[in-house]
Amino acid sequence: IDAEAVAAAEAAQAGLAKPAGALGVLESLSAQLAGIARTCPPAVPAKPAVGVFAGDHGVLAQGVTPWPSDITFVMCNVFQQGGAAINVLARAAGASVTVVDMGVAGPFAEGPGAEGGAELVSKKVRPGTADLAKGPALTRDEAIQALEAGIEVANTLIDGGADLLITGDMGIGNTTPSAALIAALTGTAADVVTGRGTGIDDEMLAHKTSIVADAVARISADADGVEVLAEVGGLEHAGIAGFVLGAAARGIPVILDGVIAGSAALVAQKIAPASVGYCIAGHRSFEPGHRIALEQLGLRPLLELDLRLGEGTGAALSVPIVQAAARILTEMATLASVMAGGQ
Amino acid sequence: IDAEAVAAAEAAQAGLAKPAGALGVLESLSAQLAGIARTCPPAVPAKPAVGVFAGDHGVLAQGVTPWPSDITFVMCNVFQQGGAAINVLARAAGASVTVVDMGVAGPFAEGPGAEGGAELVSKKVRPGTADLAKGPALTRDEAIQALEAGIEVANTLIDGGADLLITGDMGIGNTTPSAALIAALTGTAADVVTGRGTGIDDEMLAHKTSIVADAVARISADADGVEVLAEVGGLEHAGIAGFVLGAAARGIPVILDGVIAGSAALVAQKIAPASVGYCIAGHRSFEPGHRIALEQLGLRPLLELDLRLGEGTGAALSVPIVQAAARILTEMATLASVMAGGQ
Numbered sequence: 001i002d003a004e005a006v007a008a009a010e011a012a013q014a015g016l017a018k019p020a021g022a023l024g025v026l027e028s029l030s031a032q033l034a035g036i037a038r039t040c041p042p043a044v045p046a047k048p049a050v051g052v053f054a055g056d057h058g059v060l061a062q063g064v065t066p067w068p069s070d071i072t073f074v075m076c077n078v079f080q081q082g083g084a085a086i087n088v089l090a091r092a093a094g095a096s097v098t099v100v101d102m103g104v105a106g107p108f109a110e111g112p113g114a115e116g117g118a119e120l121v122s123k124k125v126r127p128g129t130a131d132l133a134k135g136p137a138l139t140r141d142e143a144i145q146a147l148e149a150g151i152e153v154a155n156t157l158i159d160g161g162a163d164l165l166i167t168g169d170m171g172i173g174n175t176t177p178s179a180a181l182i183a184a185l186t187g188t189a190a191d192v193v194t195g196r197g198t199g200i201d202d203e204m205l206a207h208k209t210s211i212v213a214d215a216v217a218r219i220s221a222d223a224d225g226v227e228v229l230a231e232v233g234g235l236e237h238a239g240i241a242g243f244v245l246g247a248a249a250r251g252i253p254v255i256l257d258g259v260i261a262g263s264a265a266l267v268a269q270k271i272a273p274a275s276v277g278y279c280i281a282g283h284r285s286f287e288p289g290h291r292i293a294l295e296q297l298g299l300r301p302l303l304e305l306d307l308r309l310g311e312g313t314g315a316a317l318s319v320p321i322v323q324a325a326a327r328i329l330t331e332m333a334t335l336a337s338v339m340a341g342g343q
Numbered sequence: 344i345d346a347e348a349v350a351a352a353e354a355a356q357a358g359l360a361k362p363a364g365a366l367g368v369l370e371s372l373s374a375q376l377a378g379i380a381r382t383c384p385p386a387v388p389a390k391p392a393v394g395v396f397a398g399d400h401g402v403l404a405q406g407v408t409p410w411p412s413d414i415t416f417v418m419c420n421v422f423q424q425g426g427a428a429i430n431v432l433a434r435a436a437g438a439s440v441t442v443v444d445m446g447v448a449g450p451f452a453e454g455p456g457a458e459g460g461a462e463l464v465s466k467k468v469r470p471g472t473a474d475l476a477k478g479p480a481l482t483r484d485e486a487i488q489a490l491e492a493g494i495e496v497a498n499t500l501i502d503g504g505a506d507l508l509i510t511g512d513m514g515i516g517n518t519t520p521s522a523a524l525i526a527a528l529t530g531t532a533a534d535v536v537t538g539r540g541t542g543i544d545d546e547m548l549a550h551k552t553s554i555v556a557d558a559v560a561r562i563s564a565d566a567d568g569v570e571v572l573a574e575v576g577g578l579e580h581a582g583i584a585g586f587v588l589g590a591a592a593r594g595i596p597v598i599l600d601g602v603i604a605g606s607a608a609l610v611a612q613k614i615a616p617a618s619v620g621y622c623i624a625g626h627r628s629f630e631p632g633h634r635i636a637l638e639q640l641g642l643r644p645l646l647e648l649d650l651r652l653g654e655g656t657g658a659a660l661s662v663p664i665v666q667a668a669a670r671i672l673t674e675m676a677t678l679a680s681v682m683a684g685g686q
Contacts, residue, residue, distance in 0.1 A: 016428075017418075017427060017428075018427075019541040019542060019651075019652070020542075021542075021651075022541065022651050022652035023652055023656070024649030024650045025649055025650075026648065026650070026660075074681065075360075078360055078676055078681055081676070083360060083675060083681070084361075084676065085359075085360075085361055085366060085675060087674075088667070088670050088671055088674045089667055089670075091670075091674075092663065092666060092670055198365065199362060199364075286367070302646075302648070303645075303646070303664075305367045305368040305645070305664075306368055307365065307366055307367045307369070308362075308364075308365050308367065309362070309365035309366055313366070317369075317663075317664060317667055320435065320436070320660075320663040321646075321648075323435060324432055324660055327431050327432075327434075327435055328428060328431055331426075331430075331431045331434075332426060332428060332431055333421055333424070333426025333427065338417065338421055338426070
């Protein structure tokens with residue numbers, strides 16, 4: 001991001017009609033937006049777009065969640081109809097929702113959304129990953145294909161006018177690959193980063209943790225980002241990592257949702273460290289690994305409301321804060337104008 | 344608030360197309376809104392209104408802040424012109440702003456706002472409080488008059504269609520009476536609740552803390568809410584306490600801003616404990632006393648973004664979250680409809 005625009009925003013904040021620093025995180029966020037836009041003040045984001053990346057997971061064979069993988073395609077249909085939480089929160093934020101089939105195992109038909117619902121787009125790489133407990137989840141070629149699909153989705157949305165991207169995910173079992181990605185990419189022990197996802201008991205958690213630990217142990221210390229992604233990741237994680245890379249390449253800010261996005265952003269960071277400068281952490285989820293991921297990314301979450309749903313819900317909920325940060329730079333009076341008695 | 348409507352909202356949340364509890368604080372907030380509205384689902388708040396209560400403080404004679412009291416009336420003019428942070432954030436939230444002169448020492452002229460600015464209303468009780476370091480800040484009659492003015496402002500806004508009230512404040516020096524109110528009403532030591540306000544050094548902080556401690560020591564253990572308010576409060580604190588009482592009496596939710604509102608809500612709680620049920624903590628400010636106040640109120644803040652500006656900024660920034668909580672109950676599909684294949 002552009003250091004001169006960041007400095008200009010910091011200087012502008014110091015000259016607004018308020019004590020220096022009194023708007024806290026809104027001030028640093030406004031400077032980041034200026035840096036991303038490479039100009040100060042940055043335009044207020046007016047056309048946010050959620051990309052919900054969906055996929056299934058071979059590791060479900062190991063019993064890491066009580067939910068069946070069919071929920072993944074069922075929820076994609078709910079997204080299309082407009083009745084899911086992300087539809088509600090995206091409508092509230094004035095954001096479009098595009099659901100991307102990266103690797104749904106069940107039926108998924110491309111098509112426009114119902115009134116207030118999401119468009120469904122297919123970028124299916126394969127119908128679910130292989131079981132990461134038994135070997136690589138993806139081949140290297142599949143991982144690259146999925147990353148490229150995420151980049152394509154970002155480009156399509158930006159070409160359509162989107163000026164703020166929002167990550168979302170849907171995939172039963174996807175906190176297991178997230179924990180593995182975070183463990184591998186931050187060097188943290190599996191039992192620290194593995195959580196209960198959408199609600200599992202102590203026994204299932206211990207089992208899930210040992211699967212994560214064993215899978216991560218297969219990864220060599222000098223593995224690159226694509227190799228880590230292929231070994232223990234998911235197709236929606238790959239799509240989101242590509243989405244982040246695509247947003248960064250186009251100079252558009254991207255709001256990360258919860259632990260799935262956090263783990264995917266670590267992959268993007270490993271591939272292209274500068275991509276993190278374009279990321280905003282929409283919220284911190286209840287999952288323990290998310291905190292570890294955000295620390296390594298150097299991102300402070302805008303919201304901490306104990307959400308653990310995914311879909312992009314926490315990120316969508318933070319859109320007004322991002323817009324407000326830009327508006328402050330654009331619309332507030334300066335101290336100089338107040339002192340001069342004018343406005 | 345209505346326990347049946349709360350229970351109905353909790354039952355409704357459990358039946359929506361998501362895992363139970365996965366929307367965290369949005370779920371409990373939606374239940375509170377249902378309880379306040381006495382029906383489930385509650386209407387989505389559509390007409391939020393900020394009341395910015397302004398006043399000056401005799402304790403400025405003691406040197407508790409580097410800022411001159413003239414800033415209070417100058418900022419009221421900025422509010423009217425529309426260039427202050429609260430104007431920007433209120434416009435972003437679709438909220439009106441009304442600035443109420445509770446006790447501004449400088450010139451203050453009632454009148455409508457400029458385009459995008461705030462209306463100014465006078466309820467002046469006296470031009471600033473007496474010096475709380477030397478005796479009561481207000482007489483009991485003045486405190487009651489100021490509480491009644493706050494109730495009147497709430498009634499006027501609600502009669503005008505407001506369905507969500509937002510507290511704001513302006514008053515140079517007003518973190519000193521806030522610290523004293525919090526110390527007195529929570530039984531917490533002055534050095535724990537007294538903070539740096541808008542930026543003071545160690546020496547001034549020690550002086551401010553001793554003033555708070557000495558003033559609180561004058562209050563008898565059996566003092567009622569009005570007595571505490573009169574002894575160590577401020578006129579804007581009294582106005583906000585009345586605003587909260589007025590909102591609660593009319594069954595309208597009220598979002599509290601920072602430490603000034605937190606201390607004022609403690610006064611409202613002391614006078615009418617049930618009023619807290621109508622309060623939502625918009626954010627937690629940087630001031631140390633705010634955490635203590637929120638604990639006693641039993642409120643969890645929606646945002647923690649290190650804001651320390653006042654004016655209602657943190658509360659205005661939280662409006663979309665409150666609206667989103669209500670929308671979830673209104674617009675999300677149920678699990679039953681998803682299972683049945685319909686929407």
